[in-house]
Amino acid sequence: MKKPVIVISSHVVRGSVGNRAAAFALEMLGHPVWAVPTIILPYHPGHGTATRIVPDQNQFEDLLSDLADSKWVGELGGVLTGYMASAAQAESAGRLVARLKAKNPDLVHLCDPVMGDDGGLYVPKENAAAVRDHLAKKADILTPNRFELEWLSGETISDASDARRAAANLAPATVLATSIPAMMRGNIANLLVHGNQAMLAEHREVENPPKGPGDLVAALFLSRLLDGEPQDKALQASTASVFELVAKAAKRGSDELMLETDAISIQRPMAMVSTRKLV
Numbered sequence: 001m002k003k004p005v006i007v008i009s010s011h012v013v014r015g016s017v018g019n020r021a022a023a024f025a026l027e028m029l030g031h032p033v034w035a036v037p038t039i040i041l042p043y044h045p046g047h048g049t050a051t052r053i054v055p056d057q058n059q060f061e062d063l064l065s066d067l068a069d070s071k072w073v074g075e076l077g078g079v080l081t082g083y084m085a086s087a088a089q090a091e092s093a094g095r096l097v098a099r100l101k102a103k104n105p106d107l108v109h110l111c112d113p114v115m116g117d118d119g120g121l122y123v124p125k126e127n128a129a130a131v132r133d134h135l136a137k138k139a140d141i142l143t144p145n146r147f148e149l150e151w152l153s154g155e156t157i158s159d160a161s162d163a164r165r166a167a168a169n170l171a172p173a174t175v176l177a178t179s180i181p182a183m184m185r186g187n188i189a190n191l192l193v194h195g196n197q198a199m200l201a202e203h204r205e206v207e208n209p210p211k212g213p214g215d216l217v218a219a220l221f222l223s224r225l226l227d228g229e230p231q232d233k234a235l236q237a238s239t240a241s242v243f244e245l246v247a248k249a250a251k252r253g254s255d256e257l258m259l260e261t262d263a264i265s266i267q268r269p270m271a272m273v274s275t276r277k278l279v
Contacts, residue, residue: 003077003226004032006067008093010083011037016257017044017212018083022219024259028266029223034067039085044211047255054085061092068099076100076107077226080218083114087130094134108226111139112218116147142172143218146179160191160200164278167193176221176235178214190217192235198278199232201239203271210249212257217242232275240269
């Protein structure tokens, strides 16, 4: 049996983002998921006006405390933290991770700092700061997009070298940055930085991509690491899966990833991804 993963992120009724994307990917790869919603939405708010249902903070804190005290915590392999609807939620999630790691130092915490994109922050600054201070700085793995990497590092990123330098200055031992400028024209890349090592995985950029690739790559990368894959292999396979899923959905004109239809791309991606070490 593969180890369960706690996923703490947003939940949408329609679509494949947040918990919906991460949980599906992890389960397709054999990992049971303990899914904790930080907010419930009818669909991704990028599609239009969306009612927000945010759990009561005291209840949210109590729920996480129940999980930390449960008799099953020894089964866990990882925690994936994503979108936080408030600064208080980020603090609560940080306390949960600390309690779990005190019981199991081998537990892997991946922080996907969902806070903004090329349009800037789409969460209040206090939320972003709480994610930075209570989750990102203490994570084992960080998976920011280009904007989030700039915001967290305070540096401007115009190419892969800039991204590598920015990632190396962050606290986590491993940073997987997405939406990074590629070496080849017309491509987009994911950059993996671990210590003094850096590897770029790039593929053709897809026009009008659906929502959710960031949530998906975080879950896929974590799953493959928990399965014992080397980081470079996990990077290549995760990137190939996401590229394949995005390209298929875009070709059909879908505004969402079609994970159920294209589940095979999660397990056995066939897309060509170019990888190279940066020196």
